[in-house]
Amino acid sequence: MIARLFSLNTIVGIITAGIRLATPYLYATIGETLGQRSGLVNLGVDGIMLMGAYAAFFVTFKTGSLALGLLAAIVVGGLMGLVMAFFSVTLKAEQGITGIGVYLFGLGMSNLLFQKTLGTVETVSGFPAIHIPLLSDIPVLGPIFFRHNLLVYGAFALVPISWFILNKTTLGLKIRAVGDNPEAADSLGVSVTGVRYLTETVGGMLEGIAGASLSIALLNVFQENLTNGMGFIAVALVYFGGWRAVGALAGAILFSTVNALQLWLQVIGILIPPDFAIMMPYVLTIVVLAFTAQRVRAPAALSKPFERGEG
Amino acid sequence: MTDQISLQQRRIERVEMRGIVKRFPGVLANDHIDFEVRAGEIHALLGENGAGKTTLMNILYGLYRPDQGQIAINGQVVAIHSPANAIRLGIGMIHQHFMLVPTLSVVENVALGLPSSRGFLLDLDVVTERIRHLSQTYGLKVDPAAMVWQLAVGEQQRVEILKALYRGADLLILDEPTAVLTPQEVEELFTTLRRMAREGHALIFISHKLHEVLSISDRVTVLRDGRVVKTLPTAEATREDLARLMVGREVLLRVERPPVKLGDPVLRLEDLWADSDKGVPALRGVSLQVRSGEILGIAGVSGNGQRELAEVIAGLRPPTQGRIIIAGVDTTGWSPERLLKHGLAYIPEERMRDGVIRDFSVEENLILKNHTDRPYASGIFMNFGKIAEYADNLIANFDIRTPSRDTPLKNLSGGNIQKMVLARELSREPRVLIAAQPTRGVDISATEYIHRQLVAQRAKGTATLLISEDLDEILNLSDRIAVMYEGQIVGIVDQHEATVEQLGLMMAGAHRT
Ligand SMILES: Nc1ncnc2c1ncn2[C@@H]1O[C@H](COP(=O)(O)OP(=O)(O)OP(=O)(O)O)[C@@H](O)[C@H]1O
Ligand SMILES: [Mg+2]
Numbered sequence: 001m002i003a004r005l006f007s008l009n010t011i012v013g014i015i016t017a018g019i020r021l022a023t024p025y026l027y028a029t030i031g032e033t034l035g036q037r038s039g040l041v042n043l044g045v046d047g048i049m050l051m052g053a054y055a056a057f058f059v060t061f062k063t064g065s066l067a068l069g070l071l072a073a074i075v076v077g078g079l080m081g082l083v084m085a086f087f088s089v090t091l092k093a094e095q096g097i098t099g100i101g102v103y104l105f106g107l108g109m110s111n112l113l114f115q116k117t118l119g120t121v122e123t124v125s126g127f128p129a130i131h132i133p134l135l136s137d138i139p140v141l142g143p144i145f146f147r148h149n150l151l152v153y154g155a156f157a158l159v160p161i162s163w164f165i166l167n168k169t170t171l172g173l174k175i176r177a178v179g180d181n182p183e184a185a186d187s188l189g190v191s192v193t194g195v196r197y198l199t200e201t202v203g204g205m206l207e208g209i210a211g212a213s214l215s216i217a218l219l220n221v222f223q224e225n226l227t228n229g230m231g232f233i234a235v236a237l238v239y240f241g242g243w244r245a246v247g248a249l250a251g252a253i254l255f256s257t258v259n260a261l262q263l264w265l266q267v268i269g270i271l272i273p274p275d276f277a278i279m280m281p282y283v284l285t286i287v288v289l290a291f292t293a294q295r296v297r298a299p300a301a302l303s304k305p306f307e308r309g310e311g
Numbered sequence: 312m313t314d315q316i317s318l319q320q321r322r323i324e325r326v327e328m329r330g331i332v333k334r335f336p337g338v339l340a341n342d343h344i345d346f347e348v349r350a351g352e353i354h355a356l357l358g359e360n361g362a363g364k365t366t367l368m369n370i371l372y373g374l375y376r377p378d379q380g381q382i383a384i385n386g387q388v389v390a391i392h393s394p395a396n397a398i399r400l401g402i403g404m405i406h407q408h409f410m411l412v413p414t415l416s417v418v419e420n421v422a423l424g425l426p427s428s429r430g431f432l433l434d435l436d437v438v439t440e441r442i443r444h445l446s447q448t449y450g451l452k453v454d455p456a457a458m459v460w461q462l463a464v465g466e467q468q469r470v471e472i473l474k475a476l477y478r479g480a481d482l483l484i485l486d487e488p489t490a491v492l493t494p495q496e497v498e499e500l501f502t503t504l505r506r507m508a509r510e511g512h513a514l515i516f517i518s519h520k521l522h523e524v525l526s527i528s529d530r531v532t533v534l535r536d537g538r539v540v541k542t543l544p545t546a547e548a549t550r551e552d553l554a555r556l557m558v559g560r561e562v563l564l565r566v567e568r569p570p571v572k573l574g575d576p577v578l579r580l581e582d583l584w585a586d587s588d589k590g591v592p593a594l595r596g597v598s599l600q601v602r603s604g605e606i607l608g609i610a611g612v613s614g615n616g617q618r619e620l621a622e623v624i625a626g627l628r629p630p631t632q633g634r635i636i637i638a639g640v641d642t643t644g645w646s647p648e649r650l651l652k653h654g655l656a657y658i659p660e661e662r663m664r665d666g667v668i669r670d671f672s673v674e675e676n677l678i679l680k681n682h683t684d685r686p687y688a689s690g691i692f693m694n695f696g697k698i699a700e701y702a703d704n705l706i707a708n709f710d711i712r713t714p715s716r717d718t719p720l721k722n723l724s725g726g727n728i729q730k731m732v733l734a735r736e737l738s739r740e741p742r743v744l745i746a747a748q749p750t751r752g753v754d755i756s757a758t759e760y761i762h763r764q765l766v767a768q769r770a771k772g773t774a775t776l777l778i779s780e781d782l783d784e785i786l787n788l789s790d791r792i793a794v795m796y797e798g799q800i801v802g803i804v805d806q807h808e809a810t811v812e813q814l815g816l817m818m819a820g821a822h823r824t
Contacts, residue, residue: 179411187404
């Protein structure tokens with residue numbers, strides 16, 4: 001038993017699964033990071049993921065086109081991000097409450113649509129694995145890194161891309177400034193409202209893709225509450241990652257690898273009770289969060305609506 | 312590089328504000344104000360705290376919309392709806408409370424919101440070069456790569472000026488720029504401002520210090536209660552005239568300091584060391600004592616450890632070595648709350664950051680430090696009636712100009728926020744008072760008032776550590792004067808033996824022999 005647990009194949013299997021499972025977390029965490037860097041907290045990530053997952057699945061199921069399915073998830077996610085922005089930026093509503101509202105809407109709406117349009121659990125053939133020539137033949141590393149589907153590669157590409165945008169572009173500078181001192185940004189003619197609408201909408205799109213990665217790339221099904229709280233983990237991973245793309249990557253991989261390990265332990269049915277196994281990644285997140293939380297500073301204007309001094 | 316400048320077809324020759332009216336809930340901040348500034352001129356705007364100076368300038372910079380009135384540039388009426396408009400028209404503003412993003416570097420703060428020469432990509436190297444160039448031209452020393460949160464206030468201000476110059480501002484509004492500067496820095500700033508005026512910039516200069524206004528400006532406009540009292544050429548004005556125009560009565564420019572019997576040492580520091588934010592030693596073995604009924608002035612050029620000294624005593628910064636003894640008890644390492652209960656009061660230098668909660672009301676800010684004490688609370692219940700009474704009393708006694716005690720603190724004018732902090736700290740009848748720059752940004756009648764309060768507190772036996780860069784203030788109030796230089800006390804002199812020249816030399820690092 002023990003030998004089987006630690007065989008090379010097993011370890012490769014667990015890490016590969018960890019990488020695959022990191023995909024939805026990466027999209028969602030980076031989407032949320034973008035919004036938070038500009039000062040917006042969105043607790044509705046899970047709801048947006050569910051709507052994205054449903055839209056992607058439904059369109060793919062009806063049209064047979066994965067591209068259209070993905071597009072549907074992006075559009076739906078973007079729209080929900082826009083709604084979130086309207087409430088928290090324009091109406092200056094309490095962001096935590098608005099987020100919960102968006103979550104509950106996504107949860108209920110995706111299920112309602114699922115019941116009305118599909119009724120039962122169907123499957124689609126999702127994004128196929130792409131073996132990268134040569135690289136995928138390297139032993140150990142090949143299967144771990146180079147035999148995934150498009151959305152997995154996309155998620156990992158997003159890490160350097162979002163890092164680059166945040167740190168090397170004029171837009172990224174505006175985002176960081178708006179999140180830390182909106183008054184200062186405003187006094188230089190930066191549109192705080194515009195920046196926040198943009199980050200929240202793009203964030204929503206990424207969260208939509210996060211949902212699609214579940215329903216048309218990893219699991220290839222849709223059912224009620226498919227995400228099962230993943231969106232909330234993504235929010236926690238933003239803090240875990242210290243509002244940085246690389247931190248989000250580390251968090252997503254750690255979390256999903258422990259998750260893969262836990263699944264594996266359940267499959268072979270040993271060592272620990274299943275309830276405890278399921279708890280593992282969550283407990284780990286909380287523990288690590290507790291230790292890292294104090295060291296990084298959140299954007300100073302996080303969750304504070306912006307208003308010019310004028311009464 | 313030069314495109315920001317060439318973008319403007321025409322330089323500002325003359326800006327006129329006509330009949331400007333601005334109301335806030337409960338206040339008429341600007342009441343039909345006519346104001347004009349021309350290229351090549353430094354126009355000073357004078358007025359007590361709350362007279363409406365910042366409001367008027369915020370209107371010119373597009374942050375506020377006037378309820379009535381219009382603005383004309385070179386005779387042509389313009390609409391300024393946002394800072395972006397103002398910047399495009401060639402107007403720059405250095406705000407009373409700095410508008411910098413502390414987590415970003417100097418270059419990033421300058422580049423923020425500007426188009427880049429590389430389109431979407433940041434061109435920080437280009438910006439850095441141009442900052443260097445501007446720094447040289449105008450004598451504004453600053454390290455472009457430094458993070459803003461690490462800069463001293465004087466440096467932060469230079470970043471603000473660079474931001475405006477970088478954007479090709481023709482008209483520069485400076486809202487109390489000298490309030491945070493040392494005398495030397497003020498001189499440097501004035502050199503910069505004169506150079507800008509010579510090059511055809513128009514400048515609006517706000518200050519409470521009359522000698523500064525007299526030395527730098529070409530014309531003065533005095534505001535009182537939101538109205539223009541008078542606009543006159545500086546050459547025709549005297550200090551006394553200006554004070555009278557501002558306040559509407561004669562003002563005492565120096566307080567009486569009756570002799571007091573000194574008590575036991577209440578505050579004692581023994582070989583105190585502490586690090587600055589940058590992690591280098593900022594206090595290097597400070598020892599001193601302050602007796603009951605004594606005001607010990609700490610003079611020195613800013614950045615020589617004064618801020619750290621105040622923070623260490625107030626429990627906000629851990630000392631790396633040494634002891635602090637308050638009223639016979641070793642309080643080294645105590646929490647601010649425990650120190651507070653032990654009779655320490657602290658008026659911090661950066662009041663907008665450390666001393667207040669901007670979104671809380673005036674009343675809440677006033678009660679902040681004793682909201683758990685009787686009679687304002689019993690158990691977990693607050694006694695709102697008593698709290699309101701207490702707040703109203705302080706507002707009246709300290710002449711805090713606010714529409715009501717429920718007004719959010721951030722809506723008060725800068726000087727009135729200051730008075731609020733002072734009211735709160737002094738009303739607790741402290742044993743030891745740390746006052747860091749207590750009159751910075753405060754108008755002359757409030758300064759007079761605050762000075763009287765400090766002297767009254769001294770008569771009640773409080774041991775006061777007065778940290779100030781204003782030598783007049785130090786000489787005026789202190790019983791003894793200690794000079795700080797590079798984290799050490801280079802000498803302590805008695806007030807009646809001290810001269811400005813001698814203190815100046817010590818501030819520059821010359822030990823007293
Ligand atoms: N955003 C605001 N909301 C409500 N009232 C305001 C607001 N801004 C300013 N006020 C009020 O308007 C009046 C003028 O304030 P202003 O800041 O223009 O004064 P000031 O002349 O700049 O004073 P100081 O020298 O203290 O900076 C004050 O009574 C102030 O309380
Ligand atoms: Mg002001």
